[in-house]
């Protein structure tokens with residue numbers, strides 16, 4: 001898009017006022033540019049069968065999405081939904097028992113898929129008495145069955161009732177999408193770009209200085225990223241992004257960085273997540289003495305599974321275990337693996353299939369959770 005707005009008068013006014021120049025954080029990169037991403041951002045009506053759930057999460061054309069039914073005609077519900085979104089159709093983020101029920105009943109309604117992250121969605125409904133279509137926007141709630149099916153943020157251990165409802169009220173889609181960012185080949189352009197946010201004009205310079213000072217090493221996991229400098233971020237310790245004093249800045253690898261409290265919108269794709277793990281392994285940093293270590297080192301998308309596995313008192317899994325292929329095809333990385341039993345949990349489907357061909361039993365996140373007893377039995 002070309003901007004044709006003449007800003008010269010505004011600039012003149014700024015000079016006249018003697019206003020201080022402030023650093024502008026570009027937000028334009030949040031606007032997706034590819035057609036599919038633009039469509040998804042606006043919401044796309046699709047057939048249910050075109051939505052994939054391979055990993056357990058909802059996806060459309062390789063992008064993470066959520067899905068919901070826009071129509072609220074039933075019982076003139078649209079009016080109460082416009083008033084209070086929590087009364088509307090829930091939006092789904094994973095393959096849950098509710099969706100399964102619909103499948104069994106053969107109810108394949110049209111769903112809207114989107115990756116808009118503010119939770120406010122277009123809704124509509126026919127007023128049968130007046131015979132008019134009512135349209136508007138409403139803040140819908142996430143489906144609890146979805147959160148349960150993937151044990152998002154230990155959801156299964158949250159007591160039912162008010163505590164769960166509060167959790168749902170505070171649920172943020174951006175956090176959710178970030179947790180599973182490495183499950184998807186394509187990240188919505190806006191989301192991918194926002195991870196590279198910089199804070200001031202001289203940030204690049206400052207960042208380089210800090211990283212050089214610490215010899216391009218992550219100060220949390222110890223990873224040496226001299227050969228992969230782009231994977232080393234600089235973190236503001238006190239969370240104040242304008243405080244660039246040297247005591248406040250520390251280099252963290254992108255994985256340690258995204259696991260810092262209150263760090264949203266650090267999206268890392270699958271390749272980079274695996275690369276970090278592979279490098280940690282090569283540098284002997286993959287040491288696991290407890291489930292807590294497993295938790296810290298593993299892909300955040302695996303946390304739901306790890307929380308459940310921990311209760312089974314199994315031996316600790318290897319993280320990002322590499323299966324070498326004798327046919328010289330590409331190597332396969334399995335997110336959590338018990339090599340002595342050839343059992344693993346993997347994110348990427350083609351990699352899982354490749355490992356299966358070599359005699360491994362590989363579970364997706366979804367199947368690891370739904371068949372956890374069987375998995376535990378195999379590992380024991």
Ligand SMILES: [Zn+2]
Nearest residue numbers: 092096143146
């Ligand atoms: Zn659901």
Ligand SMILES: [Zn+2]
Nearest residue numbers: 218221253256
């Ligand atoms: Zn690190």
Ligand SMILES: [Zn+2]
Nearest residue numbers: 234235236260
């Ligand atoms: Zn940070």
